[in-house]
Amino acid sequence: MSATVRFAPSPTGRLHAGNIRTALFNFLLGRKAGGSLVLRLDDTDKERSTEEFAESIREDLAWLGLDWTQEVRQSDRFALYRVAVERLKAGGRLYPAYETPDELELKRQLQLARGRPPVYDRAALKLTAEEKAKLEAEGRKPHWRFLLEPRDVVWDDLVRGRQHVDAASLSDPILVREDGTYLYTLPSVVDDIDLGITHVIRGEDHVANTAPQIQLFEALGAAPPAFGHHNLLVGPDGQALSKRERSNSISGLREEGIEPMAVASYAAIIGTSDPVAPHASLDALIEAFDFGKLSRAPARFDPHELRLLNARLLHALPYEAVAARLRALGASGGPAFWITVRGNLAVLGDARHWWRVVEGPLAPVIEEPALCRAAAELLPPEPWDGETWSIWSNAVKQATGAKGKALFQPLRLALTGEEHGPELKHLVPLIGRARAAARLNGKIA
Template identity: 60%
Template sequence: MAPVLRFAPSPTGLIHIGNARTALLNALVARREGGIFVLRFDDTDAERSRTEYAEQTEADLAWLGIRPNLVVRQSERMELYAEASERLKAAGRLYSCYETAEELDRRRRIQLARGQPPIYDRAALSLTDEDRRALEEQGRRPHWRFRLEPRVAGWEDRVRGPSHVDCASLSDPVLVREDGTYLYTLPSVVDDIALGITDVVRGEDHVTNTGVQIQLFEALGARPPAFGHHNLLTTMSGEGLSKRSGALSLRQLAEDGYEPLAVAALAVLVGSSEAVRPVADLDELASLVDLAHISRGPAKFDESELDALNARFVHAMPYETARPRLEDLHIGGGEEFWNAVRANLSRFGDALRWWGIVEGPVSPQIEDPALIAAALRLLPPEPWDATTWKSWTDAVRAETGLKGRALFLPLRLALTGLDHGPELAALLPLIGPERAKARLAGEVA
């Protein structure tokens, strides 16, 4: 059976590279195995969810090359959750509670002071109908907890191997708030059932949730999917990534000029047994995904590693791939220009700077007037090609006796205004005789 996987972000902020790790792992497994990838927006929190964040998430995934087979929004599926909650109430697995947050906090503090685990004591189960009526007459409205069976929930985790959660050590989770809105757990399980999700691949911060959700799947008469909990991306200092901070958001990485495949490769391969390296496309990246080879330790995101990986992508980019992007930036010079400059680019947009060096205006730096005067006099006639630089510098060397850095650096400074850059053998024909003469004469050109 073809697998069905999903990425389920809450549209409450910009997704970051850590979220991309989860999205890509799911999308690439589905891609490799001929399955279905679902984008599900967990937008039941009406106060914090924003349409613009959902739209940006879809745009960010498209930038990475991910296009879901199906997009659903939990805000449009409330009837399913209401029907499921009524089934759970009828089965005695969802029960009403009336404690306030202050009362629950006080009980937890008492439990801790007595050396007891701070889990809910199920006091609400002893309430009579008369007790409930009296509480509601006081203006209280119930929240609803899922009654866990006191047993171990086990599963074969696709990342972590044999895993289990002792549900006897957990509080019965609240599934429905006092205002009738749903917390994450119930809609997530109901949708996984309704959408036929076969595999749930998510961050390791959800491991404890899995014990609860396995019982909830079973209470609703469904077989739980396979679970896999991958390590999380952190900053180099070990801090978690957050949508609220906006740090390392995909939108910002795109605006900063990173290649989407570089971002995808780092997000997927870091913290695994596979070396972080360039890939030709998402199909190649999908072939490298092995959930069982993901490390158990945190995966640290190093922006300098992304810079280096991005540069490797650009350096290896063939002209046919670069051509339409160069045209969009109004960069000329064709394949000769691209081959001349690509090894000097960290990001594709840096090509604009080198095209500016070719076209000008450039302010030449004349450090050795005598050398530059000889070089100007010995400029070879047209046409210029890849051999022009050597024949020219050979002639200048023969006349001046200068060689190496003493010869080449003053010429570079005069021709480009910079002390570094692409090989001048490739750049000189693009600069051309007229601009070269003007710059060697000290003119801005």
């Protein structure tokens, strides 16, 4: 069966890995079922929603390769919500309540003090027309609550299995505020109906919303979609990820040079039974995708582990996958250069450094001048290949008596200026005889 899914971020901040995990699960399910993904911008918070954040959401999703077939904005859809409100009122499922936030909190505290669950007592349903008129004459404006039917609500969660909630244990949710603005539940359900959403995949922090939403779907004459609630991501400290933490934002990871498939692989795999390993493509993630692999425990998003995964991904990439980006970095050494340096890269941008090592100019580090001068005199004629380093270093060893680290480290420092790096047997042919001779003699080359 085809699936129509949606990703519904609020453009009030930048996407972080937890948001992307939800986007990925929706994308993977939609693609695996041959369906489509709708991007819904939940921008009803006019004060905090910005076009800058909306554009950053689009950029992040596109960077990760998560494409969508349709984009809608809730701020354009108020007419639909007004129709739904009138239908619920006409059906007796939406009623006005006049308590202030302070009055509601007092009720809540009294119920807790008496050992009772803090469920709204539906006092507003007992108000007469005269009492309502008096409250409104005092300047009070009602908020509107959805009247829940006192029955067991059951659904087969795609992640958590069979779930049931006794709606009698819940407060009637507020759908419309005193100022006429909508809380999340009403626009979300109306949009899901209008857009034909068949599967709602979201974090487990929304489980408590599901029973009222199922009743709201039914009250509006629609069959509820399938629901799946995945485990959440937390930081290494166990705390929730924040939109305001730049290091966890997708744009921040992109600017750092993390590969999109490293982010996608990590966000989709942690907290599952699969080993954390880089996937070469979204198609590979789609093939491996299975809600049955998800743990119920929160998954820890560790930026350090992500960076290690990113390095593993780079180390396995063929030259063809990075050729254009290497040229854009100014590193035009071709396949031989890439194969030589990729094992030493944390991010692709590090290749620029190793190209400078190869191409120069580079200031050598001379720790053993006599050894380096002798090595320069023993440089073999070109052409050089993978055997050149072994032949040459053995000749230097025979001539100077230096061996092991005492031989290799001074030569590495003189040729590359670095204590560590790619294997010299691969790097030396790229540097070439002229530059090698100049550097061994202490010259910038």
